[in-house]
Each structure stands twice: as structure tokens, then as C-alpha cells.
Amino acid sequence: MVDLTQHPVKAVYGLGALGFELVRFPIILIKFLVLGRQHPSWTLRQAITVHAFFSGLWHVSKVQVATPLPLTPEQEKERFVVIKPAKSDAYKGPLRSNKDIVPVEIGATWFPAPLTTGSDKNTKVVLHIHGGAFVTGDGRTAASGPMAKKLLKHTPATHVFCPQYRLSTLPVSKTSNPFPAALQDSLTSYLYLLNDLNISPKNIILSGDSAGGNLAIALLRYITDYGSELGLPAPSSALLWSPWTNPADTSGSYVHDNRNYATDYISPPFTAWGTTAYAGEGGDKVLSQPYVSQKNRTFKTGVPMFVNTGSGEVLYFDIVEWAEKMKEAGNDLQLDIEENVPHDILLLGHLLGFNQEAVNMAKRAGEWLRGRV
Known part of the structure; x- marks a missing residue:
């Protein structure tokens, strides 16, 4: 072949x-x-x-077009920062499941300007983890700027912080950044806000779209499982935009045989690229564990969640099922459905002709957040 x-x-x-x-x-x-x-x-x-x-x-x-991840400012200038990993003992359990994957320095972009202190009680930071099937994207201005602008305009957020986590690559190897590289970097970003900038967890809103939504859920699970042991507080709330809840399904059938296939842009080659790379040498065993695939893996968190999906996206059915089961488990969760739109419109609505729908979604998230942060 x-x-x-x-x-x-x-x-x-x-x-x-x-x-x-x-x-x-x-x-x-x-x-x-x-x-x-x-x-x-x-x-x-x-x-x-x-x-x-x-x-x-x-x-x-x-x-498999690669996304470069330079640790240099580029057009972001002073809004781009390089952050160091936290102390080694902050990364436990699933974040140490692959001896070849260790925490590293990563980049991150601030919107609209860098934040250097969290002493102002009015400061509200959205820690947004970008999507891209774990293999593409970077959180910089070109990709994440329009999304960040909507969150800044329509929610209580004063700042948006987008980490440039390691992307998984193919062919798989010990250095191809499979799981848990991206999750390590997500934790690094959260700990940077807490420990380096001294931002109160009450003023941090965790957010993620698509694969980034998956990472945000995994981070919430990690805080639930290890927070008490580590003294790791939870954020005030979470915004999950079209979260990819079941990467363990590598059949491709859930995409191609989905009744929403015609109204979405997600395709089997894209999901296969992402799952194969993120699994790495561990293969399906890695994908099937609860820090990657959340289907039928509920947990109880004190963090209120706003979960958005488009009724025209292929992930719609998995997202609705997961959200309903999380509510049944006793979580404070609001499921928000934007009718007749494809996947991840908060990120891509301005490109796909659904900008007003994306604005409406951000407004509803803003209304939900008021009183919670």
C-alpha cells in the first residue's frame, strides 16, 4: 500500500x-x-x-499534515508565553502511565493580553484547550482568536489562556507524543495559572472543544481522583464544546453510518489519524481507559458543566448520552444544543457560515456562567 x-x-x-x-x-x-x-x-x-x-x-x-509548534512568540509577541512543568509529583497515576512521556515546557497564548497576576478578584480566566483530534491545532491567534473573542465579549471572562499542548504524530514511536502527553500539558497549564500566577481556582473557567473537550473532561476526572492527595483545587466551572467522548470507537462506522454524516465535516480518515496517533504503541488498550474514552464512565465532580453540541454533528449522539448519564450521576450539568449545525461551531462558525450560531452559543454560556464565577 x-x-x-x-x-x-x-x-x-x-x-x-x-x-x-x-x-x-x-x-x-x-x-x-x-x-x-x-x-x-x-x-x-x-x-x-x-x-x-x-x-x-x-x-x-x-x-497527515503536521502542525509546527515553535516555542517562539511569532505574531503573538508578548501574548505568547513559555511555561515550565510543575513539580514532578503533581503528575500521578494515568499521567505517568507511559514512562517515555514526561512533562515538558510548552507554549501558550493569552487573549487579549498577558496576565501576570491573579490578585484582582474581578479577573476571570478561561483556560481553553483546543481541539483537532489530538493531532492538529495550536491555540494561537489564527486558529483560536475568533473563538477567544466571542468568549471575551459574551461571557464574564476577562482573559482566555490557550495552551499549545504536544500533538500526537504518526508513525507511532516513543517520541510521537501519544497519551498522556496532551493531558500532562493540560495539567501543566492549569497549575501554571494556580501556582505561578496565583489565580484563585474560583476565577478559572476550564474550557475545551472537540478533542480539547475530551482533555478538559479528563482533567476534571484527574482533579476528582487526585485532588485531595495533591491539594489540587477544582476550577469554578467548565465549558465543553462538542467534546469527543469516545475515541475508543475506532471502527469509523459511528462517523460514516451516522445519520448526521451529511451535515458534518468529520470523516473516518480524520478520526482514524487522531485515534491511532493518540493511542501510540499502546493501541486500543490506551484508548479504552477512562482518561481517554468517557463513554459509560461517569464520575462525580463538584464543577458545574455547560456542555454544547450541534444537532447536525456526528458526535451529537455520544455527547447527549454522556451528558445525560453524568446528570444521572448527580452532576450539575446543562446540555445546550444548537440546532442543525455541524461539529465545533464555536471554533469554526466564522469560517463555515455559522458565526451567528456561534455567537448565540457563547451568549448562552455567558448567561449560564453568571452567578457561577
Whole structure:
């Protein structure tokens, strides 16, 4: 089988994919104009952009385009900081499950400006863990800026802090950053806010979208399991945006056979890339444990949760099931559903033609947060 991730095959595939998409675009356009769109309520722009994003993400996943993670400021300038890991004994249990994965320095981006002290009681920080199937994304301005702006405008947040956690890569190896690398870095970011900046946990709002939502849930579980032992306090609340709750399902069927497949941009090559890389050499055994796959793994946390999903995304059914079971377990959880939108609209709504829907979601989260932070 030809390896599409290696040059020159990678470049040839890229040119071929571009030509293929250009040739078939007029056919897709006629289909949307004459036969109908992915959803009858969608505009032509929404139909075209979701289709384009689906196709682009499919091809990017086939060749596994890497995301560079430099520890230099770039365009973020003073808003980009490099943070050191906490003391070694802060990382226990599942965060030490792979002897080759140890905490490291990571970068992070502040919005709208860097925060150097948490002494102001009016300071409210959203610690947002970005999505990208554990294999793409970086939390910097280009990717996370529009999302951060919405949270700053429509919620009580005064600052948004986006860590640049290690991404998993293929082929798997001892240095390909599988689990628990990203979770270690998520904890590093939280401890940085608590210990280095002395921000009260009451003023920290944990947030995450897609795979970042998975990491946020795993971090809440870690605080539940090890918080008392470590003296690790919980954040005030959590915002979970289209969280990926079941990476253990590697069949691809839950994507392709899903009734929402036509109204989403998620595809089997993308999820397979993410799960294979994040599992690393441990394979399915890693994915099936509760710090990765939360399906049917409820736990009780004192942290109130706002869980958002789009009714048109393939993860909708898993998210609703998980949210309902977490409520049954006694958690303070509000499930928020945006009708007829695809995956992770808070992050991508401005690109896909669903910006107003993303704004509405942020406003509802803001209303929910008031009185909780």
C-alpha cells in the first residue's frame, strides 16, 4: 500500500486532490442549487463551506499534515508565553502511565493580553484547550482568536489562556507524543495559572472543544481522583464544546453510518489519524481507559458543566448520552444544543457560515456562567 504521508507521494497526492476538487466543484454547486443541500435550512454559503471543509480535512488527514509548534512568540509577541512543568509529583497515576512521556515546557497564548497576576478578584480566566483530534491545532491567534473573542465579549471572562499542548504524530514511536502527553500539558497549564500566577481556582473557567473537550473532561476526572492527595483545587466551572467522548470507537462506522454524516465535516480518515496517533504503541488498550474514552464512565465532580453540541454533528449522539448519564450521576450539568449545525461551531462558525450560531452559543454560556464565577 502506498504511503501518502511521504514525499514525493505526498506532493503528488496534494496536486491530484486539488485537481479533483476543482473538477467536481461545478457538479457539487449544481447539486446544492437544484437537488438540495445537506440540510434544508442551510444557506448556499453554508452548504459550500461545509463541503469544502469536509473535503479539505479528508485530504489533510490522508497525508497527515503536521502542525509546527515553535516555542517562539511569532505574531503573538508578548501574548505568547513559555511555561515550565510543575513539580514532578503533581503528575500521578494515568499521567505517568507511559514512562517515555514526561512533562515538558510548552507554549501558550493569552487573549487579549498577558496576565501576570491573579490578585484582582474581578479577573476571570478561561483556560481553553483546543481541539483537532489530538493531532492538529495550536491555540494561537489564527486558529483560536475568533473563538477567544466571542468568549471575551459574551461571557464574564476577562482573559482566555490557550495552551499549545504536544500533538500526537504518526508513525507511532516513543517520541510521537501519544497519551498522556496532551493531558500532562493540560495539567501543566492549569497549575501554571494556580501556582505561578496565583489565580484563585474560583476565577478559572476550564474550557475545551472537540478533542480539547475530551482533555478538559479528563482533567476534571484527574482533579476528582487526585485532588485531595495533591491539594489540587477544582476550577469554578467548565465549558465543553462538542467534546469527543469516545475515541475508543475506532471502527469509523459511528462517523460514516451516522445519520448526521451529511451535515458534518468529520470523516473516518480524520478520526482514524487522531485515534491511532493518540493511542501510540499502546493501541486500543490506551484508548479504552477512562482518561481517554468517557463513554459509560461517569464520575462525580463538584464543577458545574455547560456542555454544547450541534444537532447536525456526528458526535451529537455520544455527547447527549454522556451528558445525560453524568446528570444521572448527580452532576450539575446543562446540555445546550444548537440546532442543525455541524461539529465545533464555536471554533469554526466564522469560517463555515455559522458565526451567528456561534455567537448565540457563547451568549448562552455567558448567561449560564453568571452567578457561577
